Amino acid sequence: MKASGGCHCGAVRFEAELPEPPVPALDCNCSVCSMTGFLHIVVPHTEFELISGRDALKSYRFGTGTAEHLFCGNCGVKSFYQPRSHPDAWSVNAHCLDEPLELAVEQFDGRNWGQAKANLDAKQAGR
Numbered sequence: 001m002k003a004s005g006g007c008h009c010g011a012v013r014f015e016a017e018l019p020e021p022p023v024p025a026l027d028c029n030c031s032v033c034s035m036t037g038f039l040h041i042v043v044p045h046t047e048f049e050l051i052s053g054r055d056a057l058k059s060y061r062f063g064t065g066t067a068e069h070l071f072c073g074n075c076g077v078k079s080f081y082q083p084r085s086h087p088d089a090w091s092v093n094a095h096c097l098d099e100p101l102e103l104a105v106e107q108f109d110g111r112n113w114g115q116a117k118a119n120l121d122a123k124q125a126g127r
Contacts, residue, residue, distance in 0.1 A: 011074050012057060025039055026042070042086050
């Protein structure tokens with residue numbers, strides 16, 4: 001299912017191919033996700049297209065510096081970013097999609113990132 005979204009001012013626009021609802025989503029409690037209200041939908045790089053706004057994007061890195069948090073330099077909204085947990089995918093903010101979707105939200109304990117990532121990997125491997 002194709003979904004579109006972007007930032008508040010409309011400078012950043014994207015399209016993403018998502019699974020049929022309910023769409024898997026992660027609700028992370030790390031410092032930056034908690035403060036920004038980011039609700040993650042993980043989209044492989046091959047299923048995501050930035051339509052406009054590449055020049056409007058600003059980058060922020062913290063901690064290990066692995067994740068690249070991208071936000072609109074005009075309105076400040078982070079509609080997607082490159083997470084360290086999924087190096088081959090973008091994390092799209094469900095709140096930034098044009099149309100609301102039925103989500104299957106799972107908690108992700110980003111405050112204890114190492115253990116949370118190991119649990120996520122084990123679940124995805126079917127263990």
